[in-house]
Amino acid sequence: PCAVEDEQPNYSGFGYLVSGLAEAGYVALSVNINAENTFGFGEPVPGERLAQLLRAHLVALETASAGGENGFGVALNGRADLSRIALAGHSRGGENAYWLTHQQEWDVFPQGNDSIAGILLVAASPATFFLETSDTPQAQVLPNCDGDVIGLDGQLFYEHNRLDESHTAWMTSVVLARANHNHFNSILRGDMAPQHSEGDRPDCDTLIEPEAQRQFLVDYAVDFLTVLFGEDADAVGQAQRNLGLDVTAVAPSELYGLPARVAFQPPADKRQTLFVPRTADEQTTNLLGGTVTAENVDTTFCPDRFYSPESMPGTEACHRVNVIVPGQPAHAVLAWSAPGAAWRLGLPEGQGDLSGYTTLSLRVVADPLTMTEPPLFSLQLTDTAGNTAVVTLSPDEPALQLPEGAVREDEFLPAGVFRGIVPLLTLHVPLADFAGVDAAQVSEVAVLFDQTPSGAIFLADVAATRP
Known part of the structure; x- marks a missing residue:
């Protein structure tokens, strides 16, 4: 494994998102999955380390919520309901989140795969050409000026499911103008291949401030979870409108005060x-x-x-x-x-x-x-x-x-x-x-x-x- 001083703690770059979700009343974890993406821990089959790491965290969370051993540093007794889980992933983590919804090889979730209520994919990067259908509510945030996944290829997860007649869950994607790939993570610098006028992308010359891009993700994630888990009909309805999911309204040109455009497919029983x-x-x-x-x-x-x-x-x-x-x-x-x-x-x-x-x-x-x-x-x-x-x-x-x-x-x-x-x-x-x-x-x-x-x-x- 990498020496501690050499390992890049990418998971910590989403501390702001974890804090924002906690303030909204959710138990949120940002998990270090570097072991999945390096040979430093050996060369297992793809997904094995990811499954092990996520299960270890969820079992520990379940134990702490039941009043047992708690290594998380915050009071968790009675706080976590592991029958209601949402997954979020950035870049390759987006594909990981998608894969976890339908993989059956490893026992990852203490209460089974059916506990996954939805997935939020952020600037997702699909590396697999052959996809399986994931009949799980799905939201995507696609940064229009992505300098890593330049073609916004994560939309493939939406399009693949759209063509499967057996797919019934709702799906949405939002294209966020003047947003890039890396600014969703607070510890990363600019993108490797920034989009700008030198590459005939003048619409990307001036990016939104990194803090504004991250606040967008917090606001979007909170509303996404409200739609999934909310029990107050008015709050759920407002969250749907905030996300651009209200089919009775004109499609929005912005979300949370930022230019954004939306695609939405309602669940099968509503279309x-x-x-x-x-x-x-x-x-x-x-x-x-x-x-x-x-x-x-x-x-x-x-x-x-x-x-x-x-x-x-x-x-x-x-x-x-x-x-x-x-x-x-x-x-x-x-x-x-x-x-x-x-x-x-x-x-x-x-x-x-x-x-x-x-x-x-x-x-x-x-x-x-x-x-x-x-x-x-x-x-x-x-x-x-x-x-x-x-x-x-x-x-x-x-x-x-x-x-x-x-x-x-x-x-x-x-x-x-x-x-x-x-x-x-x-x-x-x-x-x-x-x-x-x-x-x-x-x-x-x-x-x-x-x-x-x-x-x-x-x-x-x-x-x-x-x-």
Whole structure:
């Protein structure tokens, strides 16, 4: 093992978070897992040291809370409920937290894996290409100017679960503007590869103060835990609004006073998914079995993960090699060249009862290689009696803003390269705004490209949702 004077105590850099959670009434631990990430303690299989360390701490905590031996230095008798645990991890620790929710090889949690109520992943770094589904509530904080996990690859944990039909838990991710990777840890210096104008990232020239970035994480974590464990309905509702999880509200452009943008997928029992897409079949038939119709719209299915037009012909419009879409999700590209274009989801008879929902939610972003202005469009609902209603989306919708960055020429890529992050974001439209349409008898949901004359969007999700 490293000499004590040589070992970097990364865990201590989250002392501020532990203190903030303790002040909010939680028992919180920041665990030194260096032994998992060095050969100084031998070369076990991956995860073994992590499992041993975490179990040792949790067993000790359980003992102290039961009135037994207490080496933690604070009074803990009767304080800790180990049937209700949340895990948080930064960088590679984010992947560790995710893995712990579904691993079965080691007995880590005194009251079993079912005691894990949720995971908070901060600037997470996935190192494993093949993921298992984790049906656990998940929140992600993605720093837009991450100089370590530059592509915000932790979003992969969200996108993987989104494509699994068996996944039922809610998930959210927030892209925090002008935040970097290392400032979440109070003992670390700046990032190894800082993002700034020299790398065509002028949006990252001025970062938020490290203390403000860490306070954001404290505030976010406290509200996340309130949503998981809160018993007061009003407090839980306020925490959901603070996190940007209220589907009845306009999607936020900031959280806790800082510029931030949100993606959110409600739990399965609070959404009726109409479009994901998981496969190319959804270009013609939606998840309810209805017909998908494109009128003067060029549609392209973009599978998840990384590829190029050479390795996967026909995906040129996906721009996988030209732009960074966090998590490299499966999505569709909808491109139009003149006003009057439309993309329609038909709902079969007996499948169009949306009256139990409050909101029509989409996850979308402008294609930055195509758009020079926000892609404004309208949504239309039609019922079986032929009644229609159109809602034109607000130009202030965060999901419709052009991603910050710049297009640069590239000698190998004729379309150029976009220097910036292109996250798919959620927008909400109240179903009540579609006046005159019977929500119990909806026959069609349509996207009308009636505002911006031409352009292209990436579309990942369409669903009816409720709080």
